[in-house]
Each structure stands twice: as C-alpha cells, then as structure tokens.
Amino acid sequence: MKKLITLTATMALLALMAVSALAGTTLTYANFPPAPTFPCVQMERWAKEVEKRTGGEVSIQTFPGSTLLGPKNMLRGVQTGQADIGCLSLAYYPGVFPVMSAVNLPVAFTSTEVASLVMWDLFTKYQPAEFKDVKVLTLFTSAPSHVMSKTPVKTLADLKGLELRASGTILQILGNLGAQGVGMPMSQTPEALQKGVVKGLVSSYDVLKDMNFAETCRYETVTNLPVYPFAVIMNKARWESLSYNAKKVLNELAPEQARWTGKYLDDYTSQALAWGKEKYQIEEFTLTPAEYAEIKAKSSGLVDAWKEGAAKAGADADAVLADMLSLKQKYETELGK
Numbered sequence: 001m002k003k004l005i006t007l008t009a010t011m012a013l014l015a016l017m018a019v020s021a022l023a024g025t026t027l028t029y030a031n032f033p034p035a036p037t038f039p040c041v042q043m044e045r046w047a048k049e050v051e052k053r054t055g056g057e058v059s060i061q062t063f064p065g066s067t068l069l070g071p072k073n074m075l076r077g078v079q080t081g082q083a084d085i086g087c088l089s090l091a092y093y094p095g096v097f098p099v100m101s102a103v104n105l106p107v108a109f110t111s112t113e114v115a116s117l118v119m120w121d122l123f124t125k126y127q128p129a130e131f132k133d134v135k136v137l138t139l140f141t142s143a144p145s146h147v148m149s150k151t152p153v154k155t156l157a158d159l160k161g162l163e164l165r166a167s168g169t170i171l172q173i174l175g176n177l178g179a180q181g182v183g184m185p186m187s188q189t190p191e192a193l194q195k196g197v198v199k200g201l202v203s204s205y206d207v208l209k210d211m212n213f214a215e216t217c218r219y220e221t222v223t224n225l226p227v228y229p230f231a232v233i234m235n236k237a238r239w240e241s242l243s244y245n246a247k248k249v250l251n252e253l254a255p256e257q258a259r260w261t262g263k264y265l266d267d268y269t270s271q272a273l274a275w276g277k278e279k280y281q282i283e284e285f286t287l288t289p290a291e292y293a294e295i296k297a298k299s300s301g302l303v304d305a306w307k308e309g310a311a312k313a314g315a316d317a318d319a320v321l322a323d324m325l326s327l328k329q330k331y332e333t334e335l336g337k
C-alpha cells in the first residue's frame with residue numbers, strides 16, 4: 001500500500017513538472033542602467049538565447065533603467081524574490097564580494113573579453129561563499145576605465161582637487177592621485193554632472209555614447225584604470241523551480257554570455273569614442289610613461305588591502321591573485337588581446 005502511495009505521489013509530481021514545463025515559465029530580469037548601456041544590451045541578448053534554446057519553455061521579461069530594482073537594492077531584491085534575476089555591479093557593494101572584487105584590482109586588464117573570461121574561471125574554481133544565497137547566471141566586466149571630464153586632464157597634475165565620479169577601487173586610486181573621487185552608481189551620474197557635483201567621471205568609453213557623456217565631457221584621458229566586475233544573479237528558489245532542461249540551458253549559456261559580453265564591449269568602446277569625436281569633437285589625451293608608472297605605484301597598495309579582505313572571507317588570497325594573473329596571461333595569449 002505504502003509503495004502504491006509513493007508511486008502515485010511521484011507520478012503526480014512528474015506530471016506537475018511536465019505540465020509546468022509545457023505551460024512555460026516567465027522570469028523577471030531587473031537591470032539598473034538605461035536600456036542602451038552594455039549591461040542591458042547583454043541582458044536582451046541573453047533573454048533571446050534563453051527563449052530560443054529552451055524552445056519557449058522559459059521566457060524573460062526585462063526591466064532596464066531601474067524600473068524594477070535599482071543599483072543598490074538589486075542584491076536584496078533578487079534574494080527576496082522581488083525580481084527573479086538581477087544584474088549587479090559589484091563595486092556598488094563595498095565589502096560584500098571580497099573574493100570576486102579581485103577583478104577590480106589594478107592588474108592592467110586591457111581587454112573586456114579577457115577580464116570577463118578570467119572572472120568566470122575564477123568564480124567556477126573558487127565558488128566564493130559571497131554568492132551562496134543566489135544562483136550566478138553569468139559574470140562579466142566593464143572595459144578599462146579612463147577619465148572623461150569637462151575640463152582637460154592633460155597631465156596627472158590636472159587631477160589635483162578635481163571632483164570625478166567613480167566607484168570601487170578607482171575611488172581610492174583617484175584619492176591617491178590627488179583627485180576628489182565621488183562615489184555613486186552610473187545611473188546617478190547624469191544628474192551629478194548636470195548639477196556640477198562632479199566635473200567628470202572615470203569609467204569605460206561605452207558611456208560616452210550610451211549615456212551621451214561625450215556631450216558634457218569633451219575631454220578624455222587614457223588612464224587604463226581597473227575594469228568593473230558585474231554579476232547576473234538569480235533567486236535561488238526560482239532557480240530550483242526550473243526544469244532540468246531549463247537549468248542545463250542556463251548553465252551552458254553562462255560562460256558563453258561572459259565571452260559574448262566581453263567581446264561586444266571590446267568592439268563597442270572604440271566605436272563610442274569615434275562617435276564622440278565625430279559628433280562632439282571630443283579630444284583624447286595620453287599621459288607620459290613616467291605618469292603611467294606613477295599611477296601604478298599609487299595603486300599598488302590596493303592589492304594588499306584586497307588580500308586582507310579576501311583572507312578574512314576564508315579565501316587563499318595569494319592563490320586567487322596568482323590564478324587571476326595566470327588566467328589573464330592565458331587568455332591574452334589565446335585571444336591575441
């Protein structure tokens with residue numbers, strides 16, 4: 001009798017799962033910056049791929065521009081199920097991601113594709129506890145960061161006292177260089193520029209076009225400051241509710257999406273700079289070798305500070321750092337970037 005009950009219950013559960021799979025699942029995906037920006041461009045690409053590869057079993061309802069969750073409540077919103085999926089900029093959560101914030105260190109990433117693949121491999125190997133409450137669907141980075149300003153920064157001396165919007169490690173680096181770093185998410189930057197709270201920002205060149213910053217920040221200075229790490233996360237219970245097939249599709253898509261986003265941004269940043277030169281005659285400056293060496297020297301202390309945080313989180317900080325640098329070398333060689 002007991003076996004019959006168990007068999008019946010199992011059959012009912014399987015039927016329920018089959019029905020729900022056939023009925024289809026719609027997942028909500030929250031993103032914080034405006035729709036034209038690369039975090040949202042990659043979101044739309046991922047959504048299309050999921051619908052195609054699951055044969056329509058899973059569809060994605062996207063919410064760009066903080067219409068569902070903003071930059072600072074993205075993590076909590078996904079953990080509590082306000083959104084099924086969310087895109088996080090890790091730099092907006094100081095101290096929350098002590099291991100994966102390694103990617104935001106001044107290790108001279110020059111390619112977003114390389115940095116994004118390195119980030120995915122580090123996550124896969126170390127599975128840091130900082131992500132234990134969510135499912136990570138993919139990871140990627142911004143491109144290297146440069147100064148975009150209303151007044152020309154032709155030398156490091158021009159940075160003295162200059163209020164520049166940034167986040168993550170770049171805030172400390174700007175302070176070390178004598179500038180006035182002002183921390184805020186990208187989505188708050190247009191108003192800060194418009195009100196004169198900041199005289200420019202430090203980020204990757206895509207925002208010259210996607211946020212139209214080329215109009216107000218007509219001077220760009222190549223500083224090759226760190227990339228910013230992003231994580232696309234999913235509510236754990238919603239992840240567990242998905243069918244085996246849907247989970248398989250999303251897991252297979254994860255590293256592909258990291259690579260796709262990195263490649264997209266590597267190509268796009270130069271296009272955005274060219275667009276700014278054409279439309280607003282923006283000017284780009286480079287610094288001297290001695291100034292780049294000064295930036296490197298004044299950024300080096302960040303690595304030790306990161307090691308302390310990562311060790312406190314239980315990670316082998318030296319191993320993570322060594323792996324990051326060897327993976328960087330591996331992908332730069334493989335991709336010729």
Ligand code: DTR
Pocket residue numbers: 033037038039089142143145166167185186187202203204206207228
């Ligand atoms: N540089 C980081 C990340 C970033 C670069 N481009 C965009 C576009 C939209 C949102 C964030 C970013 C930053 O400044 O926040």
